[in-house]
Amino acid sequence: MTDSSSLHSSGTDALNGPAGPATADLDGSLAQWRELMASRPGISADDLDELTDHLHTETLDLMAAGLSRDEAFLIAVRRIGSRDDVSDEFARAHPDRLWRQLLLGSQPDSGSPVGRAAVRPGRHVRTGPLDHPGPLDHPGALDHAGAPGDGEVHRDLILALVLGCCAGLAVRLPYGLIRGLDVEGFYPRNVALIVLAALGCYFLICHWRNRSDGADRIDRIGGLSGVITLAVGFAVPAVLVNLYPADPSSQTFALTAIHLPIALAVAVGIAYLGDRWRSLEAWMDWVRFLGEAVLYYILVALGGAVLTVISTAIFKAIDISGPAFGRILGWVLPVCAVGAVIVCGWLVERKKSVIENMAPVLTAVFTPLMTVALVAFLIALAVTGNPVDSDRNVLIIFDAVLIAVAAIALFTVSARSPERPGGALDWMQLVLIVVALVVDLVMLWAMAGRLAQWGPSANKIAGLGANVLLLGHLAGSAWWYLRICLARRASPVATSTRLVRWQCAALPVFGGWALVVALVFPPLFGWS
Amino acid sequence: MKVPKELMAASATPIVLGVLSGGEDYGYSLMRRVTEASGAQLEWKEGMLYPLLHRLEQQGLVASRWGASPGGRRRKYYAITAAGRGELETHVTQWRLVVQTLDALLPASPALPARWPEGSALTAGGI
Numbered sequence: 001m002t003d004s005s006s007l008h009s010s011g012t013d014a015l016n017g018p019a020g021p022a023t024a025d026l027d028g029s030l031a032q033w034r035e036l037m038a039s040r041p042g043i044s045a046d047d048l049d050e051l052t053d054h055l056h057t058e059t060l061d062l063m064a065a066g067l068s069r070d071e072a073f074l075i076a077v078r079r080i081g082s083r084d085d086v087s088d089e090f091a092r093a094h095p096d097r098l099w100r101q102l103l104l105g106s107q108p109d110s111g112s113p114v115g116r117a118a119v120r121p122g123r124h125v126r127t128g129p130l131d132h133p134g135p136l137d138h139p140g141a142l143d144h145a146g147a148p149g150d151g152e153v154h155r156d157l158i159l160a161l162v163l164g165c166c167a168g169l170a171v172r173l174p175y176g177l178i179r180g181l182d183v184e185g186f187y188p189r190n191v192a193l194i195v196l197a198a199l200g201c202y203f204l205i206c207h208w209r210n211r212s213d214g215a216d217r218i219d220r221i222g223g224l225s226g227v228i229t230l231a232v233g234f235a236v237p238a239v240l241v242n243l244y245p246a247d248p249s250s251q252t253f254a255l256t257a258i259h260l261p262i263a264l265a266v267a268v269g270i271a272y273l274g275d276r277w278r279s280l281e282a283w284m285d286w287v288r289f290l291g292e293a294v295l296y297y298i299l300v301a302l303g304g305a306v307l308t309v310i311s312t313a314i315f316k317a318i319d320i321s322g323p324a325f326g327r328i329l330g331w332v333l334p335v336c337a338v339g340a341v342i343v344c345g346w347l348v349e350r351k352k353s354v355i356e357n358m359a360p361v362l363t364a365v366f367t368p369l370m371t372v373a374l375v376a377f378l379i380a381l382a383v384t385g386n387p388v389d390s391d392r393n394v395l396i397i398f399d400a401v402l403i404a405v406a407a408i409a410l411f412t413v414s415a416r417s418p419e420r421p422g423g424a425l426d427w428m429q430l431v432l433i434v435v436a437l438v439v440d441l442v443m444l445w446a447m448a449g450r451l452a453q454w455g456p457s458a459n460k461i462a463g464l465g466a467n468v469l470l471l472g473h474l475a476g477s478a479w480w481y482l483r484i485c486l487a488r489r490a491s492p493v494a495t496s497t498r499l500v501r502w503q504c505a506a507l508p509v510f511g512g513w514a515l516v517v518a519l520v521f522p523p524l525f526g527w528s
Numbered sequence: 529m530k531v532p533k534e535l536m537a538a539s540a541t542p543i544v545l546g547v548l549s550g551g552e553d554y555g556y557s558l559m560r561r562v563t564e565a566s567g568a569q570l571e572w573k574e575g576m577l578y579p580l581l582h583r584l585e586q587q588g589l590v591a592s593r594w595g596a597s598p599g600g601r602r603r604k605y606y607a608i609t610a611a612g613r614g615e616l617e618t619h620v621t622q623w624r625l626v627v628q629t630l631d632a633l634l635p636a637s638p639a640l641p642a643r644w645p646e647g648s649a650l651t652a653g654g655i
Contacts, residue, residue, distance in 0.1 A: 046604070049602045049604070050555060052601070053554075053555075053597060053601045053604075054555050054556045054575075054578075056599075056601060057556045057597065058556055079573075079574045080574045082573075086573070086575030086576065089579040090578070090579045090582075092579065093580075093586075493585045493586050493592075494585065494588030494591075495588075497587070497588070
């Protein structure tokens with residue numbers, strides 16, 4: 001006992017304790033090892049069971065070979081490998097878990113020897129320089145293992161604030177400076193370009209500055225191909241959109257305004273994922289990021305709205321209201337609204353668990369509601385007859401509903417634990433997706449009918465394309481959900497991975513289609 | 529013997545699949561069989577085995593189920609799938625080619641254990 005603590009760091013003392021009845025004490029050591037391991041991100045309770053069983057069996061084996069209990073346990077622990085290495089490897093095998101477990105907050109650091117964590121967008125595996133002397137490193141050091149240094153946190157926040165202000169001013173200045181600017185023609189097509197370009201820059205700078213995992217700088221920001229794709233993805237729309245004639249009343253103008261942000265949002269994913277952008281599964285992290293960022297943005301926007309209302313009331317009460325105050329608000333509000341996007345990007349990287357907590361609830365609530373709504377729509381159609389004659393607005397509303405179904409499926413999958421066997425929630429998803437498929441088929445029929453009746457137009461073709469894509473996407477999702485639901489016994493990990501891959505593959509496809517609608521449709525349909 | 533990380537990473541999948549092709553097994557026993565097959569020469573960080581098994585499961589090459597150890601602890605058993613067998617065959621062909629090439633080109637070294645490569649993990653059936 002005493003010699004083991006002199007061989008290894010002081011952490012072993014706590015683990016071995018005073019000598020006692022062999023098995024009872026072994027259980028205690030195992031429990032303590034398990035607890036230390038549990039504090040690591042990326043390791044689930046099942047993994048702990050598995051590792052503890054390994055440790056237990058190996059210790060008993062070594063004791064049977066004639067070693068003392070302490071010796072056997074120490075050797076077994078050493079053979080398993082350092083907890084840092086093992087937990088890092090687990091985190092690499094299950095990056096999704098970090099979204100549930102990693103609590104990224106700046107904690108007071110008491111000069112622990114553990115290397116600073118790498119906090120980079122799109123990369124959640126801690127890869128700091130970690131070198132511990134023994135198999136049982138100092139337990140006190142564990143508390144800080146996941147926390148980045150304070151300086152890094154502040155640097156990222158300052159970067160986010162500066163970029164946010166720049167983006168806000170870039171949005172606001174044209175309105176303030178350029179006389180005779182066609183506001184209605186400029187903003188709908190350019191706001192998303194400016195804001196998302198700033199967000200992409202933020203991600204790229206974060207990747208660029210973070211050198212903790214030793215990769216080349218160019219590799220970290222996605223390699224030459226990633227940067228070029230990104231640059232082209234932003235430059236081409238920026239140039240084309242501003243060369244195109246701006247007629248806010250035309251169909252194609254509205255189509256561009258709606259579809260360009262979608263295409264750009266997918267493109268920014270390249271900047272977010274950095275060197276992982278070519279890996280299909282990694283795109284699920286971008287989905288998680290988007291989901292969380294939207295929720296954070298809503299919260300920030302609510303805060304901003306309350307602040308605006310209060311300050312307006314105060315200035316009214318003390319009679320300073322008037323054109324001056326209005327002018328200040330006219331600058332502050334847009335700059336803050338844009339800057340908040342970048343700050344939300346920073347917030348999500350600091351703390352990610354919102355979607356994880358919200359998604360199951362949202363799914364459980366919205367899945368049955370959506371199913372009922374879609375079934376009601378189908379019944380109404382069956383009663384009234386020909387869907388081709390149904391109102392154009394009805395079609396638009398149900399297109400939106402179908403997109404909502406696809407989004408629900410996407411975010412549910414992003415929060416779904418791949419180890420979980422098919423359950424009631426998965427059946428609900430399957431039913432919803434199947435009903436959505438039927439609705440989609442009816443809509444396609446209606447659209448084809450309208451197309452034949454009134455001839456093609458930009459809106460009709462865009463709607464038709466979106467519905468065909470949705471049909472394929474929903475059919476694939478339904479297929480994989482069916483496989484998960486039917487495979488009751490077997491662990492559905494492999495099928496779940498295929499479901500995730502299917503959802504990820506949809507992102508670039510939808511993004512590409514959105515880009516085509518935004519940029520090709522206007523000239524194709526003569527700017528109508 | 530110390531084996532470079534890259535070589536270890538490349539051979540880990542066929543080794544694990546090879547062990548499992550002989551039947552369902554749990555982590556610790558799998559580890560022991562690898563150690564025995566290498567004549568206790570191959571050093572693995574044993575904890576790394578599990579993330580690897582989980583990755584193989586995600587790829588559909590192995591399937592897992594929870595059982596119990598004789599002592600009553602929860603124990604996870606892994607079995608190879610049909611896709612895993614296909615993958616193993618590919619690996620075996622590739623490794624045979626590598627071993628054959630090495631055999632033909634490398635000078636016979638007295639430092640190498642006499643059993644190499646016949647008894648090694650490279651011949652998948654022999655694990």
